[in-house]
Amino acid sequence: MNIRLFFIITACLLLCGCGKENRIVLTTGFEEGELFCVGDNKCFVPEVNVYVKSLEDSYSDVYGEELMEHSVEGIPVKDKLSSLSLSRLAEVKAMGMLAKERNITLSEMDTDKCSKAADRYMKSLSDEDIRDLEITPELLQTMYEDYALANKVYDDITKDVNPEISDDEARIITIQRILIKGEDQDEIQRKADAIYSRISEGEAFDSIVDEYNEGSESKYSFGKDTDEFPAEFVDVCFNLSKDEVSSPVITGEGTSIIKCISTYDREQTDANKARLLKKRKSEAFDDVYGSFVKGLYTDFTPDLWTTLQLPDRSLDTDENFFNIYNEVFSVSKASRP
Numbered sequence: 001m002n003i004r005l006f007f008i009i010t011a012c013l014l015l016c017g018c019g020k021e022n023r024i025v026l027t028t029g030f031e032e033g034e035l036f037c038v039g040d041n042k043c044f045v046p047e048v049n050v051y052v053k054s055l056e057d058s059y060s061d062v063y064g065e066e067l068m069e070h071s072v073e074g075i076p077v078k079d080k081l082s083s084l085s086l087s088r089l090a091e092v093k094a095m096g097m098l099a100k101e102r103n104i105t106l107s108e109m110d111t112d113k114c115s116k117a118a119d120r121y122m123k124s125l126s127d128e129d130i131r132d133l134e135i136t137p138e139l140l141q142t143m144y145e146d147y148a149l150a151n152k153v154y155d156d157i158t159k160d161v162n163p164e165i166s167d168d169e170a171r172i173i174t175i176q177r178i179l180i181k182g183e184d185q186d187e188i189q190r191k192a193d194a195i196y197s198r199i200s201e202g203e204a205f206d207s208i209v210d211e212y213n214e215g216s217e218s219k220y221s222f223g224k225d226t227d228e229f230p231a232e233f234v235d236v237c238f239n240l241s242k243d244e245v246s247s248p249v250i251t252g253e254g255t256s257i258i259k260c261i262s263t264y265d266r267e268q269t270d271a272n273k274a275r276l277l278k279k280r281k282s283e284a285f286d287d288v289y290g291s292f293v294k295g296l297y298t299d300f301t302p303d304l305w306t307t308l309q310l311p312d313r314s315l316d317t318d319e320n321f322f323n324i325y326n327e328v329f330s331v332s333k334a335s336r337p
Contacts, residue, residue, distance in 0.1 A: 039296060058323075111145065169276065176205060178218070196257055200245075240260035
């Protein structure tokens, strides 16, 4: 699901809205530790603590702990993950309001699963973790219930999305390309024509690729909806038969000679079907969600956010808030909220 961010408040918090106006009011009428509210739903500092540290540990597990020492576009990774955590919580709280409007509630089984998840996460933490995160079993129970409810809202909104995606729509092909660049288009065309002639006369494409390709890569796999190449390039690729070589194709990047390596990859096509279905659901959700949050009342305490300090260390636990949810609720991948 694309993340919708509510609060455009401070320069250090780079959050964007839904493309629609939100009513944002800064006040001082908050409970102690309350960071923001969305409608009647409130978010407290310990909730942000859990999300931030869980995201940090997830990224560190994949990319190494040294990732936290780097910056992206001049912004420290830690700050980006803090903003991402806040945006996710804002969305979860908004979806809680949407659940009330749509009369969606958790079942007793859902609540039991949330209790199991909260107990498992709490028991995995050291006393130092619990103190630094400022959490309680009751808080974790509420957090898992909020997260589960948000997922139920997503499922309810997207339940009528057609899951059928044809092989042709999702088809992934693999091509090899010789890219020729330069300022003089006539010279590029002469060079491309000469290369194409050599291939047409039987010279191996692979050997010419190594000699003439000016692209960073020579082999690519993609589907019809790729944004990696312009539409005219994609059309040529998808109309080639296996081992067929195209005549020179001119695009903004240069002139290409393309060889089709595979017209259909079953494994990649199946994976692309899952991606396309996820995209359909996301678009269906965004239509409903975007309309709902237009004008939704939000309230934020920027002073509390700017002074928020988290422990500069990894948690002692091997568990993760989101991974526990996925396992307890049998979710294969955290793709919703």
